Amino acid sequence: MNTALYGVMAEFASAERLLAATRKAREAGYVVEAYSPFPIEGLAEATGFRRNWIPAIVLGGGLAGGIGGYFMQWYSAVISLPINSGGKPPHSWPEFIPVTFELTVLIAALAGVIGMLALNGLPQLRHPVFNVREFDLASRNRFFLCVRGARIDAAREFLGELHPVGVWDVPR
Secondary structure, eight states: OOOTTHHHHHHESSSSHHHHHHHHHHTTTTTEEEEEOOOOOTTHHTTOOOOOOOHHHHHHHHHHHHHHHHHHIIIIIIIIOOOOTTOOOOOOOOHHHHHHHHHHHHHHHHHHHHHHHHTTOSSSSOOOOSSSGGGGGGGGOOOEEEEEOOOOOHHHHHHTTTTTSSEEEEOO
């Protein structure tokens, strides 16, 4: 086992070949990462991605923002400084709705962006796949499959059988 290698990377000329290679690599028991210049239907499932936590994070952020906004207004109007303004009771909930709504949307959106960045491991200024010179094409017109794990030599041989454009070692 070569501990100086992160994995082995193969370049494919089309999205269909990348998707087929990803499925075969997962069936063979490899841990895979796929890189594409655009979204490919079914690629996330082929790499083993099963659960998207963003909706739950956005819901939690929205609930926290709404409850926090309402509580902030309730506390200031009822507990901290109760003022009789126009004969309305201190806890006049219709007045609290606009700020509650705005904080719900704001905190949900911020939670979604921060959650997406955190779950994607971003910002990531250095990743081992950046060490492969050809990987620059991943954002333009090429499709890459990186196989990680302990069986690097077997992975190199396995990827060569899938008829890629090229196969490269990915140093750490």
